[in-house]
Amino acid sequence: DIRVEKRFVPESCPRAVRPGDFVRYHYLGAFPDGTRFDSSYDRGSTFNVFVGKGQLIAGMDKALVGMCVNERRFVKIPPKLAYGSEGVSGVIPPNSVLHFDVLLVDLWNSEDKVQVQTYFKPEKCPRTVQVSDFVRYHYNGTFLDGTLFDSSHNRMRTYDTYVGIGWLIPGMDQGLLGMCVGEKRIITIPPFLAYGEEGDGKDIPGQASLVFDVVLLDLHNPKDGITIENKHMPESCERRSQTGDFLRYHYNGTLLDGTLFDSSYSRNRTYDTYVGKGYVIAGMDEGLLGVCTGEKRRIIIPPHLGYGEEGRGKIPGSAVLVFDIHVVDFHNPSDSVSITVNYKPSNCTVLSKKGDYLKYHYNASLLDGTLLDSTHSLGKTYNIVLGSGQVVVGMDMGLQDMCVGERRRVVIPPHLGYGEEGVEGEVPGSAVLVFDIELLELVSGLPEGYMFVWNGEVSPNLFEEIDQNHDGEVLLEEFSEYIRAQVDSGKGKLAPGFDFEKIVKNMFTNQDRDGNSKVTAEEFKLKDQEAKEEHDEL
Secondary structure, eight states: OOEEEEEEOOSOOSOBOOTTOEEEEEEEEEOTTSOEEEEHHHHTSOEEEESSSSSSOHHHHHHHTTOBTTOEEEEEEOGGGTTTTTOBTTTBOTTOOEEEEEEEEEEEOTTOOOEEEEEEOOSOOSOBOOTTOEEEEEEEEEETTOOEEEEHHHHTSOEEEESSSSSSOHHHHHHTTTOBTTOEEEEEEOGGGTTTTTTTSSSSOTTOOEEEEEEEEEEEOTTOOOEEEEEEOOSOOOOOOOTTOEEEEEEEEEETTSOEEEEHHHHTSOEEEESSSSSSOHHHHHHTTTOOTTOEEEEEEOGGGTTTTTOBTTBOTTOOEEEEEEEEEEEOTTOOOEEEEEEOOSOOOOOOOTTOEEEEEEEEEETTSOEEEEHHHHTSOEEEETTSSSSOHHHHHHTTTOOTTOEEEEEEOGGGTTTTTOBTTTBOTTOOEEEEEEEEEEEOOOOTTOSEEESSOOOTTHHHHHOTTOSSEEOHHHHHHHHHHHHHHTSEEEOTTSOHHHHHHHHHHHHOTTOSSOEETTTOOOHHHHHHHHHHHO
């Protein structure tokens, strides 16, 4: 009846035309002598029709059955299966044999459903797309013959939308359901679940089947809160972070598909912030509450608790954020020095006080255990005068009321340590410090305000004794020699821990009231005499 020559058959033919199917095809129509009488190419659109329902000449109805998309056939149709003895006036003469060069472009059936073919699925799939979820995905959109009509990759921007609430064509709404982040699938959609008879008026013709190659990058629901996954919990957790605490932590920030957008590790500096005060995005504010020093946790933040629809920098709009954090330390601005006594000798009667000269060993570390410094490694003690400002305020507080041989741990918040700036290259800014201390020696200091005291009675002729050449004036050299002699003989005592020359010069300057580098008898007064005169004046 008809003669069919298959000029091209694709390697893959998942489906062939059957009676009742709807097809879209291109064709060239010619007579046996090669004279062309019709062409769909000239009209710039495919011929769209149901097969086997009498909408075509009988020969073409037969010729199309069994064809695959992208198959090309050359068909010879005799007159009795074409336009017969009548022909088509002005176009096809009576009793004409017709030749058709046919290329099948599209094929579907009114009973078709959305077809989903998953070709990659991640090992872990904690969550799948549900109705009302918001998704971000990339896609390539093609027709059934492979012709590309659209691609989010070309725009370098994901397609972001809600699923199942009518924002998408019905077939895509169905095809995205059940997907995991990272999953790749091909979604084939018949036209009655896509753009129907009219197409989209631009790139998609009417009655076109659509094929979307989709990779899901992101998924959340507007009702989502943050998700916390504990990765490591230290054995001891004496304190958990609360609103108003100041935290130092490291983090890696990624998108839900694993794309890294930021890392504190790459800057080699912790991120330091108050918690619960709005200094960070809402989801992080919440996720940092209740953490322990040394804890590692993953915080997953939906966009409405992150950077929203607009995004920021490398973070696209409507992106779910994943932060893997490691808490280095935290404190509260109201914190004071914390002292834990690890050992105290049974004979502990002499306690350190302001002005005492102390010699002690220490190991200094951060709250996460990172060692900063140690006198043990230097092989010598650290020596200070307590309360004289030679150490940070917190250490002055931590060394109070300690006895020789005692060992204690002193935890110092940054506002009583090295503050926000820290010590470049040694102590990070806003760091809590931990000192493990052992007091080895204590030399009692002098009463507050005194740099020198007499151990016995003061000579009534003190000025004359200092004025060795009896010229009525005392120079710094004379004064220094006299004080040294008194200290060496045990008659006097200098404040311990200070440089002798500086103390003596300070004492001499106090006596040299007119500043002429000489002290006369009229200028010379003992401290208790100065106090009495001031009292009398008052």
